[in-house]
Amino acid sequence: xxxxLILVVEDDYNLAKLLQYNLEKAGYRYQHVGSGEEALxxxxxxxxxxxxxxxxxxxxxxxxxxxxxxxxELHKDLPIVMLTAKGEEIDKVLGFExxxxxxxxxxxxxxxxxxxxxxxxxxxRRGRRDVQEVLTCDGLEVDIARHRxxxxxxxxxxxxxxxxxxxxxxxxxxxxxxRETLLSDxxxxxxxxxxxxxxxxxxxxxxxxGNTGKLIKTVRGIGYKLEAAxxxxxxx
Numbered sequence: 001x002x003x004x005l006i007l008v009v010e011d012d013y014n015l016a017k018l019l020q021y022n023l024e025k026a027g028y029r030y031q032h033v034g035s036g037e038e039a040l041x042x043x044x045x046x047x048x049x050x051x052x053x054x055x056x057x058x059x060x061x062x063x064x065x066x067x068x069x070x071x072x073e074l075h076k077d078l079p080i081v082m083l084t085a086k087g088e089e090i091d092k093v094l095g096f097e098x099x100x101x102x103x104x105x106x107x108x109x110x111x112x113x114x115x116x117x118x119x120x121x122x123x124x125r126r127g128r129r130d131v132q133e134v135l136t137c138d139g140l141e142v143d144i145a146r147h148r149x150x151x152x153x154x155x156x157x158x159x160x161x162x163x164x165x166x167x168x169x170x171x172x173x174x175x176x177x178x179r180e181t182l183l184s185d186x187x188x189x190x191x192x193x194x195x196x197x198x199x200x201x202x203x204x205x206x207x208x209x210g211n212t213g214k215l216i217k218t219v220r221g222i223g224y225k226l227e228a229a230x231x232x233x234x235x236x
Contacts, residue, residue: 004049004121005029009039009065010083011057015106019052022110028117034058036065043075044160047145049121053100055084055091063098070099073168073185079120083108135170137228140212142170151212161186162205165198169216169226176219198223 006023010016011034023030031046033039036057042048051069055062062082069075081102082095092103101120104113135142139152144167149156158166164186169177179198202224206213216226 003027003029005031005046006050006052006117007039007042007048008032008052009034009036009057009062010052010054011035012054018110022114023117026114026117036060036062039065040068043069043072044164047147048078050079050081050117053080053082055082055095063094066095066098066100071184073171074164081113081116081120135167137170137173137226138212138215140170140209140215142167151209156208158205158208161201162208165201165205169224173226173228176222176225178223180223182223 006028008016008019008023008030010019010032013034016032016034020030020032031042031048033042034057037059039051039053053062053065057065062084066080066082069078069080076099079101080099081104082100083104083106084091085106095103102116104116133143133145135144141150142148142163143150147163149158149163149166165182168182168185179196182198202216206216209216215228216224219225
């Protein structure tokens with residue numbers, strides 16, 4: 001098993017280098033970005049085990065980053081520890097209301113931070129034991145942790161967006177999803193963008209799934225849903 005990968009979102013590069021030294025010394029893998037926009041952009045590219053998130057960031061702040069992550073179906077369970085120079089009670093309350101796992105006020109002890117990270121990762125691993133990491137349906141198998149899709153034992157090559165789209169449809173099997181909802185949950189973009197983008201990706205996903213692509217149904221006037229054989233309605 002590889003070492004946990006931690007994403008550090010911190011615009012103070014001196015502090016970021018100090019964090020890198022201490023995290024790598026503690027046996028963690030490390031990646032750093034200096035803004036919330038960069039952090040959100042990485043969410044669909046790698047699977048992180050924990051995020052260290054500063055509140056005061058250029059552009060969107062840490063609170064908004066946390067809010068967007070918790071609203072995303074694919075990343076809502078990512079452990080988040082907020083790092084901030086602020087110590088006011090209201091900031092702590094807001095952070096926990098948004099779903100952070102812990103809160104550390106600068107300056108902090110690297111040893112204390114490592115202990116908190118270790119406790120969160122241990123708790124998170126324990127909580128995942130009962131979580132289904134592999135989604136299956138009629139010969140289709142999606143291993144979320146490994147980012148791997150197979151159909152009747154044959155591995156498929158999907159783009160990142162096709163993979164995320166398939167995961168959302170599988171997790172909400174039998175439930176109609178509007179194009180707007182899919183844009184928000186898969187692309188994390190404003191709903192004013194042309195929703196026909198969804199249609200193009202659904203078409204490509206169906207093609208890659210072959211006959212199994214028929215399980216993705218068009219729901220007239222709404223969007224799409226995925227149903228296993230035997231669960232079909234009269235929708236096309």
